[in-house]
Amino acid sequence: MPGDFHAVDDPFPVIEAWLEEARATEINDPNAMALATVDEHGMPDVRIVLMNGFDRRGLVFYTNVGSAKGAQLDQQPKAAAVFHWKSLRRQIRVRGPVERVTDAEADAYYATRPRLSRIGAWASRQSQPLASRAALEEAVATREAEFAGGEPPRPDWWTGFRIIPISIEFWLDQPFRLHDRAVFRRETPADAWVRTRLYP
Known part of the structure; x- marks a missing residue:
């Protein structure tokens, strides 16, 4: 069974099975994940992003490289x-x-986004100070006029990042907080996974 993380030596089919079930049952953004990075002072920083690509290479999300997470x-x-x-x-x-x-x-991926989202990638200076909502709306209107005659190309500052997993942990809620957990680890992406059951 692909969703049983204790019965496999490869975590990727389990991730896909759980994502497929989430897509069928979650009302909003089944691909939402909390993403943690580290800033220039060594402080952790976390936010919710959407995972928009998944295969054996890893998990992909997209952002403005000038944003806090992009710079970090x-x-x-x-x-x-x-x-x-x-x-x-x-x-x-x-x-x-x-x-x-x-x-x-x-x-x-950029080509699959709604047109206004592609315009927004040009208009937003993500994570930078914004004087007012009106200033953002003006920037969007300016970019809409600029690209009125065609499709907006992907900005150089907008791209994707791939997390290449070396540790994947599954957690399944169980009664009385006796949860079911296992972690898959590998030293490098080229190595085989080692599965370890964990106490809850």
Whole structure:
């Protein structure tokens, strides 16, 4: 059974099975994950992002590279992420190094976004001070006029990051807080996974 993390030596099918179930049951953003990075002072920083790509290479999300998380990942390319599906009583934790996706991958995903979201990528100076909501709306209107004759291309400062897992932990809620947990670890992405059952 792909969703049984104690019965497999590879965590990726379990992630896919749990994501598929979340897509069928979660009302909003089943692909939402808390993303933790480290800033220039060594302080952790966390926020919710959407995972918009998943395969055996890792988990992908997209952002403005000038944002806080983009700058932090460029300085220290490592991250941790958590999926928590409360209604399913499940959680997945992921840790690992981070790399940028290729331009081709970023272009392909950018092209699937709604037009106004693509305009927004041009208009927003993500994480920078904003004088007012009106200033943002003006920037959007300016970019809409600029691209009125065609499709907005992907900005150079907007791309994806891939977390390459070296640790994946599954958590399943059980009565009386006697939860079911297991962690898969590997030293490098080229190594085989080692599964360990954990106390709750």
